[in-house]
Amino acid sequence: MLATARGLSIGAFGAAAGVNVETIRFYQRKGLLPEPGRAYGTIRRYGEADVARVRFIKSAQRLGFSLEEIGGLLTLEDGRHCAEARTLAEQKLDDVRAKLDDLRRMESVLAELVERCDASRGTVTCPLIAALHAH
Amino acid sequence: MLATARGLSIGAFGAAAGVNVETIRFYQRKGLLPEPGRAYGTIRRYGEADVARVRFIKSAQRLGFSLEEIGGLLTLEDGRHCAEARTLAEQKLDDVRAKLDDLRRMESVLAELVERCDASRGTVTCPLIAALHAH
């Protein structure tokens, strides 16, 4: 496993972050993860910050952000170009709020559906469809 | 455009639902949309229910559901197999609530980020990463 005080090997990193080694290399190619320096030889070492970064990517993906958008979100990290960062954050905030609205509608409909599952037998119109339809 | 009282042509349907004609045919192949009967000739006609269905698919996709999952959600529509439907709905409800949690965290972080954009200049750690990291 090659896990020493110098940091995690790519294998250990992948395991820690819950992704495949190839995925890490893929993210590096995409610029989502920095290509780490190789202070101690030709094998790359990774740290906790890298693990957090991958977990962030995965979380953001589950929320429907594309890798490209996530790349944008991650540039907010550096603190520089504050004006652009703010704009990006505002756009994303709008996205997130729209998603929240949809999900809340979805939640209430699903909850209702579960609740009165037995009561409604021959209902023809789908309450789920109706819920998202009412936009 | 061939839009008559008999219903919408596939082109009009696509326009009404905000998707490409090819997408409609694709959904039909996938079984997400019923292949309509051809009561009046060889050209298929569509109605409002179809439009609602496509809009539902698009909404659900924005929430991160795959077409396969959406297929599952759409089977809840028919009201039959109530036990299975209930189980499916419950699983989806869990999914939706997990997504809501993530998004709410994301929202607060983004909102905060926008707010104190000017204040935090040289902050090194990314509050966004921290927010989703804290799971």
Place this chain on the structure above:
DNA sequence: CTTGACTCCGTACTTCAGTACGGACTGAAG
């Protein structure tokens, strides 16, 4: 009854997000 827009259907291509593969290399353990 011809024309031209639209439809039908199959097949092929594209993008996104990985996953797999294979040959060369590295480096800790025996």
Place this chain on the structure above:
DNA sequence: CTTCAGTCCGTACTGAAGTACGGAGTCAAG
């Protein structure tokens, strides 16, 4: 010093979700 799991890198493949294309058929209007 050898060995062999693990790494490196490029290239190729996969699956999901469409999108594009081309030839044949249809149908409302002129």
